Structures are given as C-alpha cells and as structure tokens.
Amino acid sequence: MKAWRSFGIVIILTILALFARPSYGYIVTGLNITVWEDGEVTVSESIHVEDYEIVIDVPFLGSNVHDIMVLAGRYSLPYEIENGSIRIIVPNLNVTTIKLVYTASDLVEREGSVWILRVSLDRCPANITFHGNVKILKVSDLPIGYSNSSIVIGPGNITIAFTYPDVFSIKESRSSRFIFIVLLVVVLVILGILKLKSREEEVHYRKDKLEKLAEEYSLNDEEVNAILYLLQKGGRCSQTELRKALDLPKTTAWRMVRRLEQKGLIRVYKVGRENWIELTVDMHKLT
Incomplete structure (x- = not known):
C-alpha cells in the first residue's frame, strides 16, 4: 500500500512538473570541466535545489550535448531538453543535491596546432582539467588557481588556448x-x-x-x-x-x-x- 502511495505521489508531482512554470531556485555549488584530447568536453555540475522546488531549468554550457545523466544520489531523475537547457523534474521534496553530467562537442575548436576552449561561466567558477600532456598558451582572464593541466577560473566569458606538444613532436x-x-x-x-x-x-x-x-x-x-x-x-x-x-x-x-x-x-x-x-x-x- 505504501509503495502504491509513493508511486502515486511521483506521478502527481511529474504531472505538476509538466505544467508548472520552471523555477531558477537552485545554486551551482561545483562545476568541473574536463577537456579531452579529441576536443570533447565533459561537464559535471553539482546543483543545490532550494526547498520545495519541483522543476528547475539548467542551461547547458554548449549547444551540441550528449551522454546526459541527472542523478540524485544513486537514482536517475527525469528530465526534458528544451531550447538549450535541461528541465529537471524533482519528484521528491527531500532531494536537495543533484549531479548533472553531460558531454559537449562544440566548446573546443582547432586552429592548426592550437586548440581553443570558449565557455561562458555565469553561475560559478569552474575547475577546468585538460586530459593528456597539454601546454596552456593563453588564458583570457586571471585564473584563481593554476597547475600544469588544470585551471580554476571564472565566472565570465572564458577563452583558453592550448596545444599538445607530444602529438606535434611525433609528427x-x-x-x-x-x-x-x-x-x-x-x-x-x-x-x-x-x-x-x-x-x-x-x-x-x-x-x-x-x-x-x-x-x-x-x-x-x-x-x-x-x-x-x-x-x-x-x-x-x-x-x-x-x-x-x-x-x-x-x-x-x-x-x-x-x-x-x-x-x-x-x-x-x-x-x-x-x-x-x-x-x-x-x-x-x-x-
């Protein structure tokens, strides 16, 4: 009986979410961006949901995204894709933290031997990690933190130019x-x-x-x-x-x-x- 009651609550909340006006009642508490050697970019956002929100709209960092996962602990949450954003349905009022993970294919472009990452960070700073033996050539803004293969930077419109010396030394x-x-x-x-x-x-x-x-x-x-x-x-x-x-x-x-x-x-x-x-x-x- 309790199982049916819980299932009914989920159905009702889902229906309400479909007709509810989306809310921006959330805070991005962590943003990790991983840049791979083939130009693909994996984005991982930790999102804190404000009390009693049943629908939140989160804009993607890129327009060409795939491999999307929305997790609340070990469970996947339902979502919809609309106008460059993801509408996440929160069927359980006890959910306060959501992990959004996806891959974007249009954040990096190549100009000869130089790769350029362009990303708009308007929610919080990001920890950007470059996979492989990378050499950072130019950063548009002053980083908060920096190491050989990662940069903490933002918020703002960020441009980072980098290259892979090993690849071109082999060539x-x-x-x-x-x-x-x-x-x-x-x-x-x-x-x-x-x-x-x-x-x-x-x-x-x-x-x-x-x-x-x-x-x-x-x-x-x-x-x-x-x-x-x-x-x-x-x-x-x-x-x-x-x-x-x-x-x-x-x-x-x-x-x-x-x-x-x-x-x-x-x-x-x-x-x-x-x-x-x-x-x-x-x-x-x-x-």
Whole structure:
C-alpha cells in the first residue's frame, strides 16, 4: 500500500512538473570541466535545489550535448531538453543535491596546432582539467588557481588556448624522418648516376687508349681483348685464366702471349708450375 502511495505521489508531482512554470531556485555549488584530447568536453555540475522546488531549468554550457545523466544520489531523475537547457523534474521534496553530467562537442575548436576552449561561466567558477600532456598558451582572464593541466577560473566569458606538444613532436619527428629518407634517396640516386657516368667515362677512356695501343703496336683483336682482360683483373692473371676467358686453344693462347711479351706489353713469370702474366705497359702514358 505504501509503495502504491509513493508511486502515486511521483506521478502527481511529474504531472505538476509538466505544467508548472520552471523555477531558477537552485545554486551551482561545483562545476568541473574536463577537456579531452579529441576536443570533447565533459561537464559535471553539482546543483543545490532550494526547498520545495519541483522543476528547475539548467542551461547547458554548449549547444551540441550528449551522454546526459541527472542523478540524485544513486537514482536517475527525469528530465526534458528544451531550447538549450535541461528541465529537471524533482519528484521528491527531500532531494536537495543533484549531479548533472553531460558531454559537449562544440566548446573546443582547432586552429592548426592550437586548440581553443570558449565557455561562458555565469553561475560559478569552474575547475577546468585538460586530459593528456597539454601546454596552456593563453588564458583570457586571471585564473584563481593554476597547475600544469588544470585551471580554476571564472565566472565570465572564458577563452583558453592550448596545444599538445607530444602529438606535434611525433609528427615533426615523422616529418623529419621522411625528409631524411627522401634526401638519402636523392643522394644515393645522384651517387649512382655519378658512378655510372664515371664507369662510362672509364670505358670510353679505356677504349680510346686501347685503340691507340692497338694502332701503335699493330695488335689484332685477340691481343686487344687480352690487354682489356688484364686491365679488368687489375693488371695480372694466370695464363690459364686468360686462355679460358678469351676461349682460345692452348697453342693460340701461347703464341699470343709470346707476341705481347716480345712487344714489351706484358711480363710472363712462374708461380709454382703455372705461368702468370702481368701487364707492363702504362696506359696513362699513351697519347
């Protein structure tokens, strides 16, 4: 029976609240604002309700709000949203303290690397806490209290500019790394081009010198190829290696080596049982 009576009282008070003229009979005793790294802002208001108020209208700090909770102790209270305010229905006359919590998405805007919080605090000072490693750049009013990540300020129209150094240092580090990689690639490409050009010049140089050498000593193609192979091998190699590289019969290779030795272009010497050939002509002196 008592349960039905209490339920009836709640229904009657709710009906009265729907038609009652809203009252401003409350005091905001505490206001906490948490600014998250994604620009969302959580607002938590502690509200003291004056005696015998059954409806109170509390304006939101922002116009785009969500995740709303209205609590009296452990219990949720009914409410309505109207014209940027929340109308809270107080069905129990014994309720004196209400906790209003919501998230606002339009209190912070970003301008490049700087975030700006704009909020109108006309009821009481607010404890504004910034989540993450934040750096406060500018505050419109003189704070009541201040620490590395929180400010007590207000009332009034408040503007706070802040940034997140770690986020941009990471971006700058990535940007620097990217620039370094690009520069490294450019340098490697340039070195590759220069090396290729140097090889082309060296080949052209050797070809020009070999043509002069062939003309001066009346060398045939096999002899020119033998000189070229010796140059590629650093000026010396075994006679067997040279014969295999030029794909010559033993007798032909032996005769060619004898001719080059007689012309004073190579020197033949023994290493164990094997003949070795060393280039003796100075290619740089050929004109």
